[in-house]
Amino acid sequence: MKKIISIILALAITLSLTTGCSKAPEASKESETSKEQETPVTTEKPADLKWDGYEASKGLTGKITYMHWGDDYERQMYADLIAAYEELVPGVEIEQVYTPGDYYTKLQALAASKTLPDLFWLNEARVKEFADAGLMKELTDVLEKYPAISDGMFEGAMDYGKADGKQYCIPKDFTSYVMYINVDIFKEAGIPIPTSDWTMDDYMDIAEKLTKVENGRTVQYGTIVNNYRADWINFMGNYDAPWFKDGKSNISDPNAIKGLSVQSQLIEKGYAPAPGTTEEGEERLFIIGQVGMHPSGRWVVPSFLSECDFEWTAVEFPKGTTRVSPFITANVAINADSNNQEIAANFLSFQMSETGLGYTLASGLSVPLYESLVNNKDILGEPADAFIASTAYIGDKEQIDALATGKWAEYNSIITAELSLVYDGSQTIEEAAANIDKKANETLFNN
Amino acid sequence: MASVKTNTSKKKSLQHMTLQKKDALTGYMFIAPALISFIVFVMYPVIASFVISGFDWGILTAPRFIGIENYKTLFKDPIFIESLKNTFTWVILYVPVSILVSLIVALAMDMPLRGIGFFRTMFYLPVMTPMVVCALLFVWIYNKEFGVLNYILSFLNISPIGWLSDRNISLISIALMSVWKHSGYNMLILLSALQGIPESLYEAAALDGITPWRKLINIKLPLIMPSMYFVVLTSVIDAFQVFTEVFIMTKGGPGYSTHTVSYYLFANAFEYGKMGYACAMSVVMFFIILAVTLIQDRIMNKNIQYDS
Known part of the structure; x- marks a missing residue:
């Protein structure tokens, strides 16, 4: 009896250890990534460190804090940026406050305790909220003193740092949304790489051709669907949908439905897996070579460069009746109560200079906002063409209008929740759109 | 000189304490660290939650009393x-x-x-x-x-x-x-x-x-x-x-x-x-x-x- 129990216990333990330790081939790749990210690349310093704000930096002394999010690559890039600035302006010390997770919980707690850092990042959805609370310095005088920050920036980009018409923060860089292509899969299927004029119909057609089913199981998907704001803005925007109109949610608009239907049809027809509740899984499917096309932003480039063992590239997003691209950015703001606003502004000008961007765009994570730099291969590495092309239609009016309400976070969560029920087959896209508009307009936009 | 007097009087007052009181004091001293942390990290947040629930407050903005509206x-x-x-x-x-x-x-x-x-x-x-x-x-x-x-x-x-x-x-x-x-x-x-x-x-x-x-x-x-x-x-x-x-x-x-x-x-x-x-x-x-x-x-x- 004892022996039997011992054997059962040993089996149970073995099973639990196997569960904990065993890895699918994909999981091994994940651990390799982690290792690579533990030893981030230290960027080489550009030869000429001086920038437009160099003269103004003379005589500056003091200490400021700089808070940001990001992965380990970004932490290292900003550490290098800070080191370069401190070398040029020896009287200034900058404390890097790197917050990889739960960023806004910490930022709000710091704001409530009146200990906000001198400079901090905000994504475009939070600008209105922080501006209403009077936590950010209005930047008119900073832009007058350092005109190079805004000169030559893509039209409309600065709008993402505005609230009620006033400039409160500066978008530091951006990413548009493009389609990543597994070139090997396309070659194998004998399909040419899509060109700029490809349409949503072409996209659906190629997705079908690239999907492979063996013994009832899909072993290769044509594409991926993400339940993420940039994706739905892109699909709706490319059909010129007024999905946010007159201060109200308007996703029931026929054009918005048409755009979102492309996503749901891809899942229904089996050309794309239903998105998981976390986004990581979709990206990994592309990395392990099981997906032909992957819509995403620039942020996947570092991991694709280091992990994909096949040829890949990026092309523009397919056209609907028109083409727009959501603007995804991190803004830099100066604390309204900072005692060192002069230093903060000077460092901001350094960060936004060509020298500064040489550090912060080193890993290929994002795209510069200046027309003069976007074609510079030292600043924007490969894949570049799709991103350069997308600068012609960057930004979405509906996105700006929805952000201006200051209720984006809650609106976003309503859309995500309702669309997830479309993707798992629980409701139609029309039902989801009606639910989103009803919930959002009754609870958020009821003024 | 004054401090010597004070110490002496403290000693006397301790001597005059009953055994029961002395035990109680020792007990309170032992539970003080746990009690203080309980008050600061549990009781205070609980009471604060009751109070904040009566306000329209978003951390970043000034609180506005709204009674039982929430x-x-x-x-x-x-x-x-x-x-x-x-x-x-x-x-x-x-x-x-x-x-x-x-x-x-x-x-x-x-x-x-x-x-x-x-x-x-x-x-x-x-x-x-x-x-x-x-x-x-x-x-x-x-x-x-x-x-x-x-x-x-x-x-x-x-x-x-x-x-x-x-x-x-x-x-x-x-x-x-x-x-x-x-x-x-x-x-x-x-x-x-x-x-x-x-x-x-x-x-x-x-x-x-x-x-x-x-x-x-x-x-x-x-x-x-x-x-x-x-x-x-x-x-x-x-x-x-x-x-x-x-x-x-x-x-x-x-x-x-x-x-x-x-x-x-x-x-x-x-x-x-x-x-x-x-x-x-x-x-x-x-x-x-x-x-x-x-x-x-x-x-x-x-x-x-x-x-x-």
């Missing part, structure tokens, strides 16, 4: 009602399974087997692993496309299951992970209770020719009831506050199928900037947990035999 909104909020339902479902699903697994494992670990210490350690290992790590691990195990669980099931010709992306089973999937993670803790408490049962009782029962089943029902279970009471009580309280696994594994989705009150509370407080509203939720949860605990106490406590 509570009125709360009971008309379909997402809160859904979250409440999910939380109760979670408690009903998770607590009995978790305790049953803990009890079975504790009974197995109580057997005089060779190398039992190793097994006990192994079953306790998930408890020592941070919840975030366990939750992330299970996100990959449960992945529909390349998770190890669906991979194993594929050998049985079972189609891929969306463990976390199917609204009908996502809460159950998280509960299973949580049982695996937490049952070791309750196992340890029940095991220590089992080991506290006097050997003489077993010897006496053996003389009467008792079967293993009767031994379990008539000796072991009645005598571990004080520990069982503690385990049930703390498990229910913990279950009502489930958050981390939901936050890491599903973010409340798909739809609102894994939205629990704690998750919705967090989203309102730190993502939607509605701290007052979130505090109203926490107050409602406080009273629900209090009521459930009192009911449990009434039912369980009178049936417990504290003396073996």
